[in-house]
Amino acid sequence: MRPGLWQFLIVVLIIALVFGAKKIPEIARAIGRSSGEFKKGLKEGNAEAEAKAKEIKDAIQDDFNA
Secondary structure (H helix, E strand, O other): OOOOHHHHHHHHHHHHHHHOOOHHHHHHHHHHHHHHHHHHHHHHHHHHHHHHHHHHHHHHHHHHHO
16 A cells, blocks of 8 residues: 555654754755665675676686686
């Protein structure tokens, strides 16, 4: 079941009450930055994994051809 508009509005209202309206943009920016860093880390990790896989594949082929 996907959350609807009312559920979203209730969550936003609770956040506004707990943190205050002035803190919401700061929290949103922090979440955005964190998300960007996480995606960047995933890309770097994938690139390293692909490079290591290629290195292992090349080593296996060299052993097989020798």
